[in-house]
Amino acid sequence: MTHRTIIPIGPYHPLQEEAEFFQLFVEGETVVDMDVRLSYNHRGIEGVSMKRTWDQVPYAVERVCGICSASHPLAYVQAVEEICGAKVPERALYIRTIVNELERIHSHLLWFGLAGHFIGFNTVFMWAWRYREPSLDALEVVSGSRINYANHTVGGSRLDLDPEKVKYVSEKLDEIERPLDMFITTALEDPVLSLRLKGVGVLTPEAARLLGAVGPTARASGLPIDVRRDDPYAAYDRVDWDVITATHGDVFDKAVVRLLETKEAIRILRQALRDLPDGPIQTPVKEIPPGEGVGHVEAPRGETFHFVKSNGGPGPERHKIRAPSYINIPTFKATCIGQPIADVTITLAAIDPCYSCTERMLVVRDADSGKELMDFGDLVRLSQQKTEQIRKFVLS
Amino acid sequence: MVPENLEEVVQRVKALAGDLPVQWTRPLPRRLYASVAKQNARSLAKVLFKDSGARFATATGTDLGEELEVVYHFEYDTVGLVVNMRIRTPKGDPVLPSLVPVVPPADWIEREINDLLGVVFEGHPDPRRLILADDWPQGVYPLRRDQKT
Numbered sequence: 001m002t003h004r005t006i007i008p009i010g011p012y013h014p015l016q017e018e019a020e021f022f023q024l025f026v027e028g029e030t031v032v033d034m035d036v037r038l039s040y041n042h043r044g045i046e047g048v049s050m051k052r053t054w055d056q057v058p059y060a061v062e063r064v065c066g067i068c069s070a071s072h073p074l075a076y077v078q079a080v081e082e083i084c085g086a087k088v089p090e091r092a093l094y095i096r097t098i099v100n101e102l103e104r105i106h107s108h109l110l111w112f113g114l115a116g117h118f119i120g121f122n123t124v125f126m127w128a129w130r131y132r133e134p135s136l137d138a139l140e141v142v143s144g145s146r147i148n149y150a151n152h153t154v155g156g157s158r159l160d161l162d163p164e165k166v167k168y169v170s171e172k173l174d175e176i177e178r179p180l181d182m183f184i185t186t187a188l189e190d191p192v193l194s195l196r197l198k199g200v201g202v203l204t205p206e207a208a209r210l211l212g213a214v215g216p217t218a219r220a221s222g223l224p225i226d227v228r229r230d231d232p233y234a235a236y237d238r239v240d241w242d243v244i245t246a247t248h249g250d251v252f253d254k255a256v257v258r259l260l261e262t263k264e265a266i267r268i269l270r271q272a273l274r275d276l277p278d279g280p281i282q283t284p285v286k287e288i289p290p291g292e293g294v295g296h297v298e299a300p301r302g303e304t305f306h307f308v309k310s311n312g313g314p315g316p317e318r319h320k321i322r323a324p325s326y327i328n329i330p331t332f333k334a335t336c337i338g339q340p341i342a343d344v345t346i347t348l349a350a351i352d353p354c355y356s357c358t359e360r361m362l363v364v365r366d367a368d369s370g371k372e373l374m375d376f377g378d379l380v381r382l383s384q385q386k387t388e389q390i391r392k393f394v395l396s
Numbered sequence: 397m398v399p400e401n402l403e404e405v406v407q408r409v410k411a412l413a414g415d416l417p418v419q420w421t422r423p424l425p426r427r428l429y430a431s432v433a434k435q436n437a438r439s440l441a442k443v444l445f446k447d448s449g450a451r452f453a454t455a456t457g458t459d460l461g462e463e464l465e466v467v468y469h470f471e472y473d474t475v476g477l478v479v480n481m482r483i484r485t486p487k488g489d490p491v492l493p494s495l496v497p498v499v500p501p502a503d504w505i506e507r508e509i510n511d512l513l514g515v516v517f518e519g520h521p522d523p524r525r526l527i528l529a530d531d532w533p534q535g536v537y538p539l540r541r542d543q544k545t
Contacts, residue, residue: 042527047538082424212452212501225451231426231476294427294469294478296453307456307469307480322454327501 003027007341009348009379022332022348029340034333049319054080054154054288057316061306062148064321067110070103071299072306072321073152078233079295079308080154080316084288092156092281096234097272098169099142099151100297101265105176106135107300108262111352112183115255118345119196120384124183131179134172141168156282166273173266180266184259195390197252201335201347204249208331215302217328217351220257221249227298239271251343251350258352288312299324301352325351342386345379402426402475409448409472409479416440417481428479434492437483442498444470444479452501453478457509459541464490464515468502485515494520512539 007024021040025033045064049057058073065072074096081088109132116124136146143149143159151158161169187193203213208221218225226243228236244260246253290312296305302324309318328351336347400408402425409428410420416439417430432440444450450470458465468481485492494517495502506517507526514537517523528538537543 038526044538082427209451210500214451225473227476230473231478291423292429292480294480296471296478303453305453305469307454307467309456309458318456318458320454320456322505326504327454330501330504 004032007344007379024336024341024344026341029342031336031339031341031344034336036329036333038329046319046321049321050316053315054285057319058152058154059148059150061319061321062150065323066147067107068103068299068301068304068323069148070099070151071297071304072323073150074100074234075295075297075304075306075321076308076319077152077154077295078297079293079306080288080310081285082293082295083291083308083310084154084285086155086283086285088156089280089283090235090277091160091279092283093235093238094272094276095142095157095159095161095281096152097236097239098161098269099139099149099157100234101269101272102135102139102142102169103149104265104300105262106132106139107352108258108265109135109176109180111258111300111349112255115251115346115349118349118380118383119193120387121193124186127179128183131176134175138169138172141165153282154288155285156280160281161276166276170270170273173269177263177266180259180262184256184263187255187259191394192387192391194252195394196387197255197346198248198250200251200343201339201350202248202250203331203335207334208249211331211334212327213302213331214324214327215298215300216254216257216261217302217331219243219245220253222247225303227296227303231296233297235272236268238275239268241268241271251346254350301325302328341379342382345383399474402477405448405472405475405477409444412443412447413440416443426476426478428477429482430479431482431484434483434485437481438493438495438498440481441468441495444481445499448472450479452499455502455505455509457513457515457539459487459513459539460484461541462487464513466492466509466515468495468499490514491516491518493518496520511537513537514540 005026007026009022021037023035024031045060049060052060058076061072061076062069109128113125113128116128139149140146142165143151203221205222208218208223222245224243224245229243241264244257244264246257288310290310292309294307296303304324305322307320308316311317332348332351336344339347416436417432419431421429445452450472453469453471455466455468463484463486465482465484470479483492492515494506496506497519504526506520507523509515510517510523511525511527
């Protein structure tokens, strides 16, 4: 007789910004089905945005996500610029690139640290977060804030960069680059990491395309999509950089793609800081005529998509926001069925969802049904135990 | 094989779509809008997603006053083209065909539009609530214009 266990994950987690609730159906060690419930943290930002003026919306939408707080406003202002035809000054395009790439560095290093923690590499967690700090310091100097930068405006940028700030950001990049090279070497060469992560949570290219996956989740499965190259914005078509892809679609490749992308981000930043053109940072924008505009930006987790509709009024008539996790989370189902439960946390973490899985609230009332509960702490422990076993095996 | 350029993709999509859309507009080189009648929506979605290899981004539901509008956004990443497929239905008859049978990733967003605007997607395989809380009253749609906050 099969003994089916339900493992509820979520809905609240203090680490990240969005609450989700997963129910894993497990037989023995194997996940056989799952269900996702989200929107515990639905704040109605689309509705909020429709009651604000054109200028206020960027400050509202950067609160969609604390990590992508440069990507959402940029997608929005690009959509509005598409409606009104504003020509953004060159210098502002470069400043936008600088802010958004610094954001990518801090987001990817945050992810790398968390992924390390989930599989029991707490040293990785400490180091990655230690060397994430310089990127936050740089953002603070560039925008005045470590998070919620409020730097993108319709038609330009809010704050200018002086040579002193440019120098400071370059120095911070030096601080990040060496440890980053070490992370990359460690990740590629560590035998335990390879054994633990290769072949785990594989997303095939077909499934990635069918489910509409974006960002590193899609690129690790060999889909070479990146809005920065495909529909260039800011200054991405003026600097030299590569779209990083991998072929296996497993957790290992997702980690490698993110680490190499962080390296590319530094490469983009160095060129943008070097080539920063002179000139104004804001073009005057008066009225927004009726019309519709699409703004999409390659956020650290993938494409964030904004659709704005104007009726000529003081603010958006409709503002649709689709964050990358919204389309990436369904790939979790495709990757985790058939997996052992010890691999579930890292498979989920590999999407880097804005997720919140933790000690949850569901109470199984029927003690006779054989349903048992495990919480997120149990799952992390299981995951760490598996790494420990592999480590002992490698050492013996 | 030489990769297609933007104009070739636009021509190919238009040719495959034939007379399914009522109207095409192209305000910018990389932005294409197609209005389509309800009964042709699923066929056009199949042309975009299955036959011509677009990626599904999301959909936007809007209350236009007399009508409800859903715009599905598709993207051709090789050339950065965004195709927006527009369907409208009178508020008195808020029923549209679900695209999920031909475009599986439209699953969540159709459930969300149903929650927020009360559009019923006929043929959706799993039309449960997605966004609103379980104890949210039936028939109250937060993004409808007549909704007071």
